[in-house]
Amino acid sequence: MKDTKIYDLVKKEEKRQKEGIELIPSENYASEHVRKVLSSYFVNKYSEGYPKKRYYGGNENVDSVELIAQERAKKLFKVPFANVQPYSGSPANMAVCLTTCRPGDTLMGQALTAGGHLTHGHNVSATGIFFNSVQYGLKSTGIHEGGDLFDYKEIRKLAREHKPKLIWVGATAYPLKFNYKKFAEIADEVGAFLAADIAHVAGLIAGGVHPSPVPYVHIVTTTTHKTLRGPRGAMILVTEKGLKKDPELGDKINKAVFPGLQGGPHDNQTAAIAIALYEASTPAFKKYSLQVVKNAKTLSSTLKNGGLKLVGGGSENHLILIDLSKTLSPGSGVFVQKALDLVGLTLNKNTVPAEPMSPFYPSGVRLGTPAATTRGMKDKEMKFIGEKMLEVINLLKDYKLPEDKKLRSKYIAKFEAEIGKNKIIKRIGGEVRKVAMRFSIP
Ligand SMILES: Cc1ncc(COP(=O)(O)O)c(C=O)c1O
Incomplete structure (x- = not known):
């Protein structure tokens, strides 16, 4: 027997996606390979823990999948550490907050009304409820293409005054390139961890058409379903600079994701992320991002x-x-x-x-x-x-x-x-x- 109600809605959604033109910048069409793997037998598996260190048996294939996904992420974004388990962008960002701050500590992020994401410390998000959040805005006048909407003087002033443990750079509604170096100068001056949330531009960075934050920040988070064109999911990357600041940063991120925040990883999602990362490393993807x-x-x-x-x-x-x-x-x-x-x-x-x-x-x-x-x-x-x-x-x-x-x-x-x-x-x-x-x- 088929649940026709849901099946009919699936068909209707397919029709909607085909007959309209999708312009929401955080959406994309995942490849057929990505969609197929999402409904593969990995959907049935439990694998709490990390490769070779699981709480359940029968994980030999899951281990290989997760290790491949980690390796592909590291290679594509040129970082020494990757966690591919976050269920989505929001828990990934919360895991970074848990890693770098204790409850009540101060973090800084771009305000939602200025294009930042809820999880960069907005007061309705857990990141703004459990941490003391200071938000920065944007300049609103005299801006031209090729310019920069951030007021670094103001951001530096806020950082000096509030001494955050963590500063976020990255947005959900920002049309220009990021100058990660300028954010790094401020974070380094006050001794804060700098995390780049590249959810929107990850595919463009992978394709080489947007600057990478990797040389400047300690941590990078990204969703995998936007410009990167994978399944819904997320990754947390630690850079060489991050490991230099704290050699245990990768282990701490792992602990914050599991058991800090999540239970069993979605192995079907991990497999689909691995495929998306493979696709994002091809010349065709470079052409696409251009x-x-x-x-x-x-x-x-x-x-x-x-x-x-x-x-x-x-x-x-x-x-x-x-x-x-x-x-x-x-x-x-x-x-x-x-x-x-x-x-x-x-x-x-x-x-x-x-x-x-x-x-x-x-x-x-x-x-x-x-x-x-x-x-x-x-x-x-x-x-x-x-x-x-x-x-x-x-x-x-x-x-x-x-x-x-x-x-x-x-x-x-x-x-x-x-x-x-x-x-x-x-x-x-x-x-x-x-x-x-x-x-x-x-
Ligand atoms: C910059 C940024 N970070 C994080 C997220 C959160 O991702 P998710 O919706 O997968 O939780 C989004 C989603 O819109 C985003 O744009």
Whole structure:
């Protein structure tokens, strides 16, 4: 007997992914090999512990898989240590906090509203609840592509004042390259561990199109399912610099992951990570990552030429952050996300530097090119996507989020009803579907 309810939803999701164009910058299409291994017999196994040091029997194949994954991670990112067991990015980051801090110790990270991740010390995250978190922001004016949005003077001042044990560098919504060296100067000055969260740019670093933090930081964390194009999962890497600061850093990371935070590793996920790491080391992946960046440049210029304001003036990686606070109005990210969803262009609402509203009703949208590039889309399609986005955004000029919070959900429901009937939206939806269907998904 088949559970048809879930099976039907799987089919519906497949259709959605094929007929629309995925622009959420943290998503991608894993290869068929990666997906197959995820449902392999490794899904049945328990293997608490680490290779050759397990609490269960029958782990000879799991040991080999995990050792291969570790070796591939070390080789690809040029580090002496890798832990491939974190269930996902958030537990990986928590494990780094557990390794470098005691409860109540101070850590520093980029604020969520400035593009940082929750797990870099936001007050609703365990990383901000159990540790004393100091957050840094971004400069919000006078920034051009090729520049840098970080205010290093301010970050240094905060670090000197609060003496954190751990500083995070890395973001979930940042369109420019990171200058890891400048963060390292600050961390070294105050004796803090510096951890780079490269979840978003790991594939670009592997492909050689984004600078690597490895020479400058002590620890690197990354998810494996974004630009790296693997299964959902994460890794923690320790650098030579990290081992120099603390020769036991790798062992401490291992202990923080298991038994500190997790139980048995997901061995099917480990096997799929090993495959993704193999794929990421091929010349084809290098070509892919170059195209991701090229596509982001083409898409951002189309949007910019159409009159939109882009945070950082453009994109130097895979990601574009549009500030709609002036083009439309503060809090209008929600209208743009919903209207674009209707035409099959999927992206997400996002806060912008100096956000005048809130993370739930932010004034921007975030998009990126990793998934569309995996499907083989290039310049022509990027221009098409940008033009269609401009057409849709142009339809939304009259919508304004009510000041009164109680009126907002009713207003949004009315907006959805109206925009759902809009003939231009229907026409653009058809055009997007036609283009999407020309590019298969793995
Ligand atoms: C920079 C960064 N770190 C960590 C995470 C957390 O990863 P996960 O959602 O797998 O827990 C994300 C996810 O969006 C991220 O963007």
